[in-house]
Amino acid sequence: MTTSDPTVAQRSYRFDERDGMIPVDPESLAARVAAARPHDFASYRQTGIELMLLGRYESALDHLDRALELVDTQSRRITVWINLGDVHRYRGDAATATVLFRRAVDAARATAPEVLSFAVQHLGKALAEQGDLDAARDLLREALHLRVGEGDPELIESTRVALETLDELPIPLPPAVAALLGDTPTFSGDHEGMSGDVIFVNGSYWIKRGPRAVAEHERLTWLRGYGIRLPEIAVFEADVLVLADAAAASLAAAGDSAEVGQSVGRALGALLRRLHEIPIAECPFDGRLDITLAQARRHVLEGLVDPDDFDDDHHGLTPEQVLRRLHDDRPDESDLVVAHGDFTPPNVLEGDILLDVGGLGVADRYRDIALAERDLREDFGDDAVRAFFAAYGLDAPDQRRMDYYRLLDELF
Incomplete structure (x- = not known):
């Protein structure tokens, strides 16, 4: 059996x-x-x-x-x-x-x-x-x-x-990680964002483990040479990544006034423009649709997608219907950039520090634009979205591509 x-x-x-x-x-x-x-x-x-x-x-x-x-x-x-x-x-x-x-x-x-x-x-x-x-x-x-x-x-x-x-049976920490954290580390899952794959340790470090941690370490190491501010790697061993706490809040926690929203939009737009200006020929990571649709199919087959978490305009769809629509409506990928993969206000700290780069790779620019636009509109309003596009330098966003990549995100 x-x-x-x-x-x-x-x-x-x-x-x-x-x-x-x-x-x-x-x-x-x-x-x-x-x-x-x-x-x-x-x-x-x-x-x-x-x-x-x-x-x-x-x-x-x-x-x-x-x-x-x-x-x-x-x-x-x-x-x-x-x-x-x-x-x-x-x-x-x-x-x-x-x-x-x-x-x-x-x-x-x-x-x-x-x-x-x-x-x-x-x-x-x-x-x-x-x-x-x-x-x-x-x-x-x-x-x-x-x-x-x-x-x-x-x-x-x-x-x-x-x-x-x-x-x-509890899996021990690798020696270098254990040496850094000490004999009696204090672990906490109670933190901003409450992500299931990151734990706050000793009030000073963030620890991740597994294939996502390995992918993030590879991308942090590569991206560090391109002028993007990133969290400091305290130690990496085996499949455990420990990041130093940057002592800064995310842009998602900046407040909800119109003025703050526009400031967040400008910060996101400027940072994303810098990321997207990195030459794709120098990026060893692939995030194009051949890769992401295969990952999405796996998530659907293995039952790892919760349709109750879909955006309001996608409620009523099953994961299988979303996957079918993504294949039927697949756009061309002629406008490739180095994309973050989950570019949202929670993944940018004050001071333009970029977090959670484990999904970074060459992809259509709208993979990032769609998610930034969605979260900014929901959390800060239309003025924040306009500030984002102005800072990014995009006068006429492609609504079809934004809709497509927002739908793709439902399966991740």
Whole structure:
């Protein structure tokens, strides 16, 4: 049913000391994957799992997404959600993994009790890695109770081991990060913006972890030579990025008077113009539609899009309808710039300090313009939008492109 099912690559992996799967014979496994020609649910799923064992996470997600499209029972759908959660967990994206595991648990409780023990155990291990040991212990005890009732000695033993090693599962910080933060760091998720992938530490640092942190570090390092003010990198090791607090508020918190709104609009427009003037030939990162639409499709297939969060004029649409419209109405990309990817007032601090550059790459300029215009109009009004366009130097905005890239953002 899951990666613990003996019919799925059971002889291809073993568990390491952190309860992670590693291949027993990587060379033979790689040869089998290279020869694979998946054509149905089972073969796409098995190849996806084997690609995960080899650490080829993007390809693993592609194959498991295809398996998800081919499912014919709720039980199979749940097991693929668990497999997808494992891939995200192993690549360091704990937040997405937890979403998928929670969904698997909820669905199994409602409609597929035969896979509930798998779903509960995977969620328990994921929460243990994130340090939520009380919740993890409750889930693993539930999994053990279920498995004792099912009577499979191998599964019972795996859950017992997970419970016995529970205190060892929280993922430690890399040495350089731990040295910077000290023996008893104080973590806080209570901060402006409340982003789920950034934590305030010791009142002085912001810490991010996983593939998004790696992407942001790469872009911060590259962008620093182009005259854009950026947060200072305190330390980066493995997949952990620590940024020094800039001691400045975001432009989203500047106030709501008309005069303040125009000031925010001018600041955003001037900064975006400078960013968009960087030569695209020098940018190694790609954010064009071939890339972003593939990412959007993955988000839709894996159920990671919440239509309740859509803008008012998109309410009533399903994520699938939005994706279809994006493909049907896709514009040409003849006006490329170095785009931020999420250029909004919360991502610019006072003093023109640019934040959250993990999505930066070559893309149509309207990918940034559309989001800036939307947030400025909603939060500060029409005068702020006019000030933004004047500072940016755009006399006649292309409404069709603004509408398209605002629709694209619904899937991110």
